[in-house]
Amino acid sequence: MGAMKAKRWSAAASGLVAIAAGTALAGGAGTEAPPDGLTFLGQPVTAEQIARGQQVYGEYCASCHGANLEGQPDWRRRLGNGRMPAPPHDESGHTWHHSDQDLFDMTKLGVGGVVAGYESDMPAFGEILTDEEIAAVLAFIKSTWPERQREVQARITAKEESGS
Numbered sequence: 001m002g003a004m005k006a007k008r009w010s011a012a013a014s015g016l017v018a019i020a021a022g023t024a025l026a027g028g029a030g031t032e033a034p035p036d037g038l039t040f041l042g043q044p045v046t047a048e049q050i051a052r053g054q055q056v057y058g059e060y061c062a063s064c065h066g067a068n069l070e071g072q073p074d075w076r077r078r079l080g081n082g083r084m085p086a087p088p089h090d091e092s093g094h095t096w097h098h099s100d101q102d103l104f105d106m107t108k109l110g111v112g113g114v115v116a117g118y119e120s121d122m123p124a125f126g127e128i129l130t131d132e133e134i135a136a137v138l139a140f141i142k143s144t145w146p147e148r149q150r151e152v153q154a155r156i157t158a159k160e161e162s163g164s
């Protein structure tokens, strides 16, 4: 009788362990592995960073740059106020034409904050996001690019780091 009870308890306990293990696995499955060798400002990009960056993107960037990084409609044509619409961050845009440091600076200071005298609707996120969040969102954006765009952007970044 005592043995019977103990057995039932241990079966229930192992069920709980299985549920806990299943939850841990499901949590890991949602985070996407970064493309091989992807870095941001010289640091390897992690799956956690991409997940965080995706969250930041949805909250702070998607309203202008599009939920799927597609940019604003007709983004190559200047608006009535003389400013440019938000370009896509996917491979159809020109985000990948800029080095890591330039992308970081444009996000932190705004495009107007980087190019003196240039009027731009791109806000400065320096007071809104931490440096880690800015790095995460740019790492997320980079992780969505096809291999060719990642390679070209890595070369532009390396060239700038070497001071040429």
Ligand code: HEC
Pocket: 056, 057, 060, 061, 062, 063, 064, 065, 083, 084, 085, 086, 087, 093, 094, 095, 096, 098, 103, 106, 107, 111, 119, 120, 121, 122, 123, 125, 137, 138
């Ligand atoms: C209020 C709208 C708006 C929001 C929100 C916004 N952007 Fe922008 N962004 C723009 C506009 C407009 C431009 C084009 C600037 C120009 O050329 O004048 C731009 C340009 C950029 C560029 C330069 C791209 C290039 O190829 O030159 C980067 C990088 C960028 N945004 C990153 C971000 C990130 C990251 C976020 C979220 C943290 C964000 N933006 C949120 C409007 C926005």
